Amino acid sequence: MIDFIPVNEPILNGNEKKYLYECIETGWISSEGPFVKIFEDEFAKVAGRKHGIAVCNGTAAIDLAVTALDIKKGDEVILPTFTIISCINQIVRVGAIPVLVDSDPITWNMNVSQIEQRITSRTKAILVVHVYGLPVDMDPVLELARAHGIKVIEDAAEMHGQSYKGRPCGSFGDISTFSFYPNKLVTTGEGGMIVTNDDLIADRCRSLRNLCFQSSRRFVHEELGWNMRMTNLQASLGIAQIERLEEFIKIKRRIGRRYHDLLSNTPEIQIPLKKTDYAENIYWVYGLMLKDKVPLDAQEVMDKLSDLKIGTRPFFWCMHEQPVLKKMGLFRGERYPVAEKMARRGFNLPSGLGICDDQILRVAESVHKVLSEVA
Numbered sequence: 001m002i003d004f005i006p007v008n009e010p011i012l013n014g015n016e017k018k019y020l021y022e023c024i025e026t027g028w029i030s031s032e033g034p035f036v037k038i039f040e041d042e043f044a045k046v047a048g049r050k051h052g053i054a055v056c057n058g059t060a061a062i063d064l065a066v067t068a069l070d071i072k073k074g075d076e077v078i079l080p081t082f083t084i085i086s087c088i089n090q091i092v093r094v095g096a097i098p099v100l101v102d103s104d105p106i107t108w109n110m111n112v113s114q115i116e117q118r119i120t121s122r123t124k125a126i127l128v129v130h131v132y133g134l135p136v137d138m139d140p141v142l143e144l145a146r147a148h149g150i151k152v153i154e155d156a157a158e159m160h161g162q163s164y165k166g167r168p169c170g171s172f173g174d175i176s177t178f179s180f181y182p183n184k185l186v187t188t189g190e191g192g193m194i195v196t197n198d199d200l201i202a203d204r205c206r207s208l209r210n211l212c213f214q215s216s217r218r219f220v221h222e223e224l225g226w227n228m229r230m231t232n233l234q235a236s237l238g239i240a241q242i243e244r245l246e247e248f249i250k251i252k253r254r255i256g257r258r259y260h261d262l263l264s265n266t267p268e269i270q271i272p273l274k275k276t277d278y279a280e281n282i283y284w285v286y287g288l289m290l291k292d293k294v295p296l297d298a299q300e301v302m303d304k305l306s307d308l309k310i311g312t313r314p315f316f317w318c319m320h321e322q323p324v325l326k327k328m329g330l331f332r333g334e335r336y337p338v339a340e341k342m343a344r345r346g347f348n349l350p351s352g353l354g355i356c357d358d359q360i361l362r363v364a365e366s367v368h369k370v371l372s373e374v375a
């Protein structure tokens, strides 16, 4: 019997148990425990920012970022169509208008050359999403934002420890956000973080995540917020995880290099770029794109890999093709061919921090086997 290789397995064998135990011993399990502030400060350092505001997940972090920037009905926000729904939820909920750009076929990130033509007098923000391991080319985005007086939200959910031209991801947005879901380089089970240098934005995010409990009389509220707090239990895991971030980055890059060596001579697939002139791939995940010569789509190849006990995940599904958003009348007739193809032809191989070399070899051999049978 061969074992199933899961798409992700975190590593939790540092100080996680010790710090969690401390929460239980001391009784500090809620968001008021001391680990939350320590985690916020330590994580803000990783991202090169003044403030860290811990929240319950990465989606909540983006919701708060959109709210804290006062994005309202009728405002336009430019974002990639190829991303997770978390990026668009709050934009749509407040009645703002999401304006999409296509992807770059080589880096798989948003095509920054399409941003300028999408800017109008109503554009309030650009929401940048770094996808799968390489950062977005930030300089042109920041230049446009400056020139037009537009805010930048940077979704760095997948980019812990990654950098762009030597500056940490998460240091570029007016507000930047992270996720700590277990497939991330730093996990707290569920969790997220907002980072910023702006004192007012930081205060506003702290208030919004805590039901806007900010008047002199508790239980009297000037504004509606959410309970998006992170618990001391989650933060304790986060502290143990960032202690090992450098090591985790090395492991991810080793996994990426190993896959690269095993798969780079496979003519049926496009593999991730090792580097660009502004960054080295951190290989948050290891994705593949099936070339046109492969007569199957990603789901069919993933099913065949599953028969060989290899776990996979499909690529994102485009925002302009989301049934929920189309039902709202959004994106009528819009087409983004690069992203549409990525959504149909791309998928991720197992690449969690816990994967070992033998497993990587078995995954690569399975990919070769499936492709040789169908091509």
Ligand SMILES: Cc1ncc(COP(=O)(O)O)c(C=O)c1O
Pocket (backbone or CB within 6 Å): 057, 058, 059, 060, 083, 084, 086, 087, 129, 130, 155, 157, 158, 178, 179, 180, 181, 191, 192
């Ligand atoms: C780019 C991106 N943004 C946001 C999120 C949402 O984070 P969470 O799952 O913590 O809500 C994810 C999650 O995987 C993501 O990949």
